[in-house]
Amino acid sequence: QVQLQESGPGLVKPSETLSLTCTVSGGPFSTYYWTWIRQPPGKGLEYIGYIYSSGSTNYNPSLKSRLTMSVDTSKKQFSLKLSSVTAADTAIYYCARAGGLQLLSAGGPFDYWGQGTLVTVSS
């Protein structure tokens, strides 16, 4: 069974950089689009972007100037860095997988998700 697990600090100061890692287990890592999605508490889902297993990326234009994603295939991990954070970046951050179900699509559907990690931006 494929499992994803987010890890990283739960509290980040304003203007600093939010860093999260997602570790994949129980399934293959190659040929998938590894995705980040966030959800402000009590609100809807926002698509952040993806990194393909080869390392190519695509970021939501709304966040593009502050985003960096990377991948470590040997560890089956991918990471997110979001710089210059503000309180508006406070959210539950989910990692998810796209490209499954033989659809090979970056846009999903997202068939496996991590449990999510709450990141609070506060001084």
Added chain:
Amino acid sequence: DIVLTQSPATLSLSPGEGATLSCRASQSVSRYLAWYQQKPGQAPRLLIYDGSNRAAGIPARFSGSGSGTDFTLTITSLEPEDFAVYFCQQRTNWPFTFGPGTKLDIK
């Protein structure tokens, strides 16, 4: 960006009743729309993809229909575990977007 609008925002029903949830896109997404269920404290779970395909392990009481700009998620005979928030999501245009959700709660 493609804007997805979901209606109603909240739907109050009783177990055993049927539910009809709507998702409308600001422009055509062809058939490339998915539905997710989210329970409190949990990650979303994929229910339906490409308009009408049930994901693995999803009960037959869940069905999806539609294409273009109008989509429907139908749940026949609600079970207690079906009361949750439902989101739609399109994968046609970049950036991929989600609807705001419909909360299905117990009447």
